[in-house]
Amino acid sequence: MKILKKILIIVLCLVALPFVVALFIPYKYTVxxxxxxxxxxxxxxxxIRMLKNQKDYSIWVxxxxxxLPVITGTDGSxxxxxxxxxxxxxxxxxxxxxxxxxxDRMDVDLRFVRPMKSEAKAANILKSISxxxxxxxxxxxxxxxxxxxLPSYIxxxxxxxxxxxxxxxxxxxxxxxx
Numbered sequence: 001m002k003i004l005k006k007i008l009i010i011v012l013c014l015v016a017l018p019f020v021v022a023l024f025i026p027y028k029y030t031v032x033x034x035x036x037x038x039x040x041x042x043x044x045x046x047x048i049r050m051l052k053n054q055k056d057y058s059i060w061v062x063x064x065x066x067x068l069p070v071i072t073g074t075d076g077s078x079x080x081x082x083x084x085x086x087x088x089x090x091x092x093x094x095x096x097x098x099x100x101x102x103x104d105r106m107d108v109d110l111r112f113v114r115p116m117k118s119e120a121k122a123a124n125i126l127k128s129i130s131x132x133x134x135x136x137x138x139x140x141x142x143x144x145x146x147x148x149x150l151p152s153y154i155x156x157x158x159x160x161x162x163x164x165x166x167x168x169x170x171x172x173x174x175x176x177x178x
Contacts, residue, residue: 057170
């Protein structure tokens with residue numbers, strides 16, 4: 001009986017451990033990735049602000065060829081929304097909306113419905129390096145509630161960083177071929 005009690009205590013401690021660790025993990029984090037593109041800032045800006053172009057560079061949009069994102073509003077302007085609904089769990093269902101737009105920055109709100117309901121923010125920030133070079137920084141801002149902050153912080157940051165880096169490489173390839 002004592003051994004059973006010890007096993008039960010160990011199992012309860014193992015189950016409780018992630019919940020305790022999550023108490024000390026930040027709820028908010030930012031993932032930031034930068035790439036330099038050999039094109040003027042205006043060329044890069046005109047390309048990235050158009051939600052329809054994501055079909056050519058976004059790994060999430062490209063991962064489901066059967067998904068047909070729907071854009072409402074005037075694409076490339078504040079208030080434009082892109083809704084998606086994929087049968088693939090890694091793409092899921094949701095929408096993004098352009099909420100701020102300046103010649104050097106585009107901010108979007110992300111609202112995910114599936115696979116897990118959540119909200120996030122993202123931005124593309126542009127900086128002219130020279131007349132023919134632009135630095136683009138893609139940022140993702142997460143605010144996960146307890147206890148989901150633990151897996152989001154541990155696994156989500158890596159996944160988002162890899163996706164952002166690939167998206168920027170895709171944009172670079174497309175724009176440098178022009």
